[in-house]
Structure formats: C-alpha cells, structure tokens
Amino acid sequence: MPAITLSGVVKNYAGGHAAVKDLDLTVPDGSFTCLLGPSGCGKTTTLRMIAGLEQPTRGEITVGDRVLDSVERGVYVPPEKRAMGLVFQNYALWPHLTVRGNTEFGLRMRKVPAAERAARAKEALEKVHVADCMDRYPSQLSGGQQQRVALARMLAVDPDVLLLDEPLSNLDARLRLEMRAELKRIHEETGATIVFVTHDQMEAMTMATHIAVMSGGELQQVAPPMEMYARPANRFVAEFVGSPPMNIVPAAGPEPGGLAGSLLRFAGKRGDMGAPGCAGCGPRRSGWRGRRARCRTPPGRRTPSSRPSCRPARAGRSSCASSAPGCSPSRTTTPRRAPATRCAAGPGPRTCTCSRRTAPVRRPGTRASLRSAGRPRERRAPGSSPGPSGSRVVSGRTLRRPRALLLDFGGVLVETSARPGWPAALAKEVHALLVRAGCRELDAAAVETDIKAGAAADKCWKDAMSRPYAPPEMTHAGFWCDYVAADWPAPARELVRAHASPLCKRMGELRQDRRVRPGIPELLDGAAALGVPCGVVSNALSGAVHRDHTEATGLAGKLAVEVYSDEAGVRKPNPEMVWIATRALGVRPEDAWYVGDNFDRDVVCGHRAGVGGTC
Incomplete structure (x- = not known):
C-alpha cells in the first residue's frame, strides 16, 4: 500500500x-x-x-x-x-x-x-x-x-x-x-x-x-x-523522550534568547546539540548523557556563590567556575583525556567556565607521579607524542595503556549462530520432565508454544532494559515462572521453578552454536605475555553454558575472570558488571579497556563504568 x-x-x-x-x-x-x-x-x-x-x-x-x-x-x-x-x-x-x-x-x-x-x-x-x-x-x-x-x-x-x-x-x-x-x-x-x-x-x-x-x-x-x-x-521532545528525563541546564549564548546551548543531556549517550562557548574558545559541544556531578567543596566552606557555578563535567575537564578553596573538578563515569589547552577567557583551566578539556595536573608526591617514577622510557608510535604516565598522544588523542582487557562473550570472544527447531527440542525435554512428575495436563505442542512466547517476551524485556541506567537481570525462576509457565497448573509451575537453572542451561545449549573467533587465542596469549590479564563481561541467561564452552575450548585457562549477568544479578549497561571484573583483577576501571559488539549495552556500559577505552 x-x-x-x-x-x-x-x-x-x-x-x-x-x-x-x-x-x-x-x-x-x-x-x-x-x-x-x-x-x-x-x-x-x-x-x-x-x-x-x-x-x-x-x-x-x-x-x-x-x-x-x-x-x-x-x-x-x-x-x-x-x-x-x-x-x-x-x-x-x-x-x-x-x-x-x-x-x-x-x-x-x-x-x-x-x-x-x-x-x-x-x-x-x-x-x-x-x-x-x-x-x-x-x-x-x-x-x-x-x-x-x-x-x-x-x-x-x-x-x-x-x-x-x-x-x-x-x-x-x-x-x-x-x-x-x-x-x-x-x-x-x-x-x-x-x-x-x-x-x-x-x-x-x-x-x-x-x-x-x-x-x-x-x-x-x-x-x-x-x-x-x-x-x-x-x-x-528532549524532556518527553528518555527515562530518566533529561535535565535542562541554562547556558549563555552570544544571541539573547537563543535556544542553542540551553540543553545538557545526562543519561549515557552524547547528543548533537551545539552550544556557544565563552569568548576566545569558540563553540562548545553540550548535550551528553551521564551522571550528575558533585561539588567537592566541604559543606562548611561552601558559599552561596560557589554552588550554582559547579556543573556536570567529565574527568580531565574543568568542572567548576568557582575559585572557592577545596572545589576541584568532579569525576564522572566517562573519563576521556586530551592535550592540555589554555582558554583565552581566563588565566587558567581552574577558573575557565568553558568546556575545553584540560589535561590533569600532576603534582609531585601524588600517587600518579609515584607510579610513573622509575619506569623505563617507552617507545612511541610514529606520529605520537608523550602523554601522561602510562599513555601516549596519537593524532591529538591521549591513549592510556591498559592494565586489563575485558571482552564481551558473544560477538567478540565467540561467534554464535541460532539453531533452528530449538524450541521443539527443549519442549520435548520439558514435557518429559512434567510427565515423570505426574503433570500430564500439558502436551508437547502447548509447551513449545509457551517457550516461544516466553523467549519473545524475554527478548522484548531485554531490549527495554538497555534504556535504564542500572538494569537488573532476569532470574532463572522468573523467566520460567513469569514468561513461560505463568498459565500452567500450579504443580507444573512449581516443578519448573525447582528446575529453573538446569532448564536455562539446557536452553542455552540448544539455542545456539558457538565457535571461537579466529585470532582470539593468539590475542589472549599476547596479552598474557605483556602482563595484561583478560576477562569476560557478558549478559547471559545462563552463564554456566559460557563457562562450559570456555573450558571445552581451552579459553578458561587464558581468562582471569568471567562475569555473567545471571550470576551477578545485574545486566549491561549496568556499570556494576565492569566494576565486579575490575575488582577481581585488582585494577581500577580507568586502567581497563572494554571490547564489545553493541553500542547500547557494551559501549554505554564501558563509558558509565569509567573504563580507559571502549571499542
């Protein structure tokens, strides 16, 4: 039509x-x-x-x-x-x-x-x-x-x-x-x-x-x-679309009453709204989605004039226009560093109200300077220049050397392909389990229909869960009792509740074929030779299936940690997934890189967790 x-x-x-x-x-x-x-x-x-x-x-x-x-x-x-x-x-x-x-x-x-x-x-x-x-x-x-x-x-x-x-x-x-x-x-x-x-x-x-x-x-x-x-x-539209709703922050512009520069977005992704900057700095990009910044001025030393001057910022960016003692730039969840610059509107980065990024100040005796002391001089790639400790500047961007590498499972560590007819195979096994327990009210065809409906509802729920900041994960019992067996007789529903974890594992085994991607073993071996531990951070209805696969393919010995959403109780883009892995590896989030295959879940999760790099 x-x-x-x-x-x-x-x-x-x-x-x-x-x-x-x-x-x-x-x-x-x-x-x-x-x-x-x-x-x-x-x-x-x-x-x-x-x-x-x-x-x-x-x-x-x-x-x-x-x-x-x-x-x-x-x-x-x-x-x-x-x-x-x-x-x-x-x-x-x-x-x-x-x-x-x-x-x-x-x-x-x-x-x-x-x-x-x-x-x-x-x-x-x-x-x-x-x-x-x-x-x-x-x-x-x-x-x-x-x-x-x-x-x-x-x-x-x-x-x-x-x-x-x-x-x-x-x-x-x-x-x-x-x-x-x-x-x-x-x-x-x-x-x-x-x-x-x-x-x-x-x-x-x-x-x-x-x-x-x-x-x-x-x-x-x-x-x-x-x-x-x-x-x-x-x-x-900016306030109506998005959950939680967008925060509106007024910004000064060269033209009175101009709308450009009046919106700053805070929910995990960068927008595309241009905003005029201060004199001498040119236009300013505003409209990213992230956490609300905090003023670090001690409560007893804050003044009324210093409170409104603090505004959301990212690591390495001047965040406070106040010169009040103790007020320092806030750190949020998406640190990115850039070469040091000076603003023509003010004497230095601490008093400038523009959004021009500035390199962090390293003072003698700080933890950062102590870490860099005594290190041998590193080779630099062609076209690069020295950057802060553990990093180098390439094409105007500061790249930080990773101390840990985190990988997604499906799409990065392994290639997956759906198996046709898996609902029918799983339905036969579930029906046999029901018959052995004396629950004969349901036939295999009805069980297969409910499994398909449950899988479709679960996919829709997972798509919706990519929007909130810190989404939880569906439990094994919740999947079977709420999505598949909600209309089943009580004895059958209680039976699948008791066997929910084994059934989710069996569903994962029947649902997909998994193959290690070419070059992944060599990548893990190379990282180990450089002293960089590797781990897996992935959403999974049953992490036990992924663990069995890494054991069978020999990847488990090359991975220092494996974090799966059903075991952690949260799912990406919840940054807690990355924090669990970095705590287990003994590194800070900003010292780790995260490699995924999806923007809404993986890249956003890495940015929210504050990792040093995402791709």
Missing part, C-alpha cells in the same frame, strides 16, 4: 477547541509508526481521521494518489471502503458471540462465503495463538486473549493498514511484553503498515520504526527511535 499522507489537517470541535492543528505527516509504506504524546495531544483524533471515523475540519488525507478526505474537494471515503483495520482500546468484542463469531464478523459484513469465512478466521486465530479458544465467549477469556481476538478479527479481513488505539494500556506488565513481541512478529510476517497510538514511550522505542511526537495538537518531530533519542528537535 502506498504511503499515507496528511496535509494541513485541522480538527476543531464545538466551542472552538482545536484537537489537531495544521498537521503534516507521512506514514511510509510498510512502516510501524507510533503516534506518541501525552494525553489530550490529538493522537487518537488523528488515528480516527485516518480510519474515517472523524472528518477533518480542514486539510487532506491521501493514500498514494487516492484522496480519502478533502473538505476543499468535497471528498469523503467511508471507513468500510478504506481497506483499514482498527483495534480499539477496550477491544470492543461482541459479548454474545464466540471467539469464532467475533473473528468472522467483519467477513460476514463483507458477504464472504461461509467456507472461506471459517478458513480465514481460523488462520487469523492461529497467527495470534488463540485457535484453541474458538468456541469460548469473551467473558471466558483473559485480557491478553481478548486482545489477541481483537487483533485476529482485524487480520481476518486482510487490511492494508492496521490502526491500533492504545491496545496494550489495559494489560498487566507481563501481557504487555508478550503483546509487544506479538505485534512485532505480526508486522514482520504481514509487512502491513501499522499506525500505533500510545503514551508509553517504552512501547514506542521498542516497537516502532518511526515515532511521531505530538503535543497540544501539533506535530513536534518525526524520526526513527534512536535518532529522536539522540537528536531531539526541541525542548519538549
């Missing part, structure tokens, strides 16, 4: 209330577009105008070259002729019809023959995994099952566009995760265009290919999720 285009759309209600104001929006063909915004911003009104349930006061709605709504041309296409399917927030199932009757309702209205109706309804119910409930009434279904039936009713008529009006808002947390995964699967299988209305930014960030943020009836920004997160178009 061609793209949906809304051009200059306005919707006014009686009394002069403007629900939508001059909206220009294009929904690409085959996209999963989320209309995101607070309550009352015009999301549902926009969706209803696309569906034909509301008519715009002014403007035009087109699908390709076909005009669906145009007040100026006097064109209006009724909803039943738009080839669109709509799922309401409250499901809107007929209480007197069975699941089969509700699913066939739209086909019956289109005069589809009975045999074809039955086949298409069964196919739609099988897509959403409720085919075994065809003869039940809505009152006999759970909230998640009712939602799936509403989706099946929409899919049965084979619409070109799926319109979803906050369909997950009435579900509990576990069902929301399951239905997110289900909607993503349906989108991938059908390739249909989906317009999804929500006020939950987590749903939008994890499911959508494009997000349209609205406020007060006006469109604020349209962009892919990560682009919107990293480069918000205005202050509203």
